[in-house]
Amino acid sequence: MDKIRKALAQNRGTLVTDFDGTLTLSGSSLQAPVRVLGENSALSRARDELYHSMGKEILDQFLAGKKDRVLMERAELWWREQIRLYVEFGISPEILARAAALLPPRPEAAALLRFCVKNRIPVWIVSAGLENVIRFWLGQQEIDDTEIHVLANRILYREEIPEGCTEPVTVWNKGERFFSQAGKEAAGYLVFLGDQEEDLMWRKERAEGFLIK
Secondary structure, X not given: XXXXXXXXXXXXXXXXXXXXXXXXXXXXXXXXXXXXXXXXOHHHHHHHHHHHHHHHHHHHHHHOOOOOHHHHHHHHHHHHHHHHHHXXXXXXXXXXXXXXXXXXXXXXXXXXXXHHHHOOOOEEEEEEXXXXXXXXXXXXXXXXXOOEEEEEEOEEEEOOEEEEEOOOOOOOOHHHHHHHHOOHHHHOOEEEEEOOHHHOOOOOOOEEEEEOO
């Protein structure tokens, strides 16, 4: 992490980091609510049905190397339908907070976030998971998220009742979504951090990538 701190400080860069498996040691911000409710819950059964009816075929095509626009759109639809289930089954903020508590922090990564906050280094957490869970997780780690950007799937609430969701952020459109929303920070020096190769180097010039092992 010292190399990352140095790269950020020397280049006045922006940290662009994945969440699941990068800032955490295990678990998934998208699936953790199912762990709270149990594998036999209505939400869990509906997610399984959606995977077998739509997700498995999409994943198989990506693994086979297919990445055309039609497949990307189908992947976004699948992700949207996954998030819609949380709305349909009325998953409360309290469940999402409990889900966040199931995600153990990677200590050195949490320390890096605190370093960035303290030194006013811009941070973008870009994830195909749930922003609501990620925000709860940051609070549970006592990390001030006031200036941290979280680009992920967000469930929209009205008086703690879910009523909708934002545009889907998937494993395959994260980079595109980041550059469309990050504004001037996307034009500066970028330091990427992730646990998978696809988390890194969405841009090659004026950028560095670090892989969590």
